[in-house]
Amino acid sequence: MSNLLSPIRTRLDRAGVVLSGLCVLHCLASIVIVSALGIGGEFLLAPAIHRIGLAVALVIAAVAIGWGALTHRRAAPFVTAMTGLTFMGGALAMPHGAGEVVLTVIGVSLVSIGHFLNLRHAH
Template sequence: MNRPNDISAVAAEPPVRGLDALAMLLSGLCLIHCLALPLLVAALPLAASSLVADERFHQWLLLGAVPTSVIALGWGWRRHRDGVVAWLGVIGLILMVFAAFGIQTGLIDADGERVLTVIGAVMLAVAHLRNYQLRHHGHDHSQPHAPH
């Protein structure tokens, strides 16, 4: 039987338990795409014309990665107020978005896109990992502290 405090704690938990994992997966796909694509294109010329070789592939991945990351990291921030998670997440997302759109606008070249995406994806993955650890190990700063 649950005590009232247990019920209120469960009710206060947002329904985003798997979002950190999903966001890490999407960031990982960006990372794999950047690192493996040159090898794939060299090995299989047909891959050069596929959707995966298209620069817009990152933009499509961002359609899932940005909202997922914002929701998961936002709920995490609400609970633990960890500045490292916030800054890593924000900077990682900015780098990934800039890389995805910067190449099409001519602000960066393919090498710049690859470097920025890798750095951004790693930063974002670290932010989600830390966010997950803090949310699931009792670092809840959203509740008032009981006097000692």
């Protein structure tokens, strides 16, 4: 049964990495577009986008990395990803700006590293 479910967990880890990259792209593009052009702030910087992104990241990380931790019994992917999710949650408490972007980028980077570690330990 575990061998049948392994591809699902692998896909979830890969989705987590892709979503982390999209999150960083969103953060950086939002700052550039809003700062340079002064447009799109009400959509690109909407708090709902950040809350939804954190919720999706939390679900994917909980399933993929939690499942991986139970399977391969290694704490590093879990601890790394949960630290990243903590940074992402902290970013939600910050006002829009450089501080929020820094916390978010650190957070999604750590979550992505957690997914990479999880993938590596799965083989």
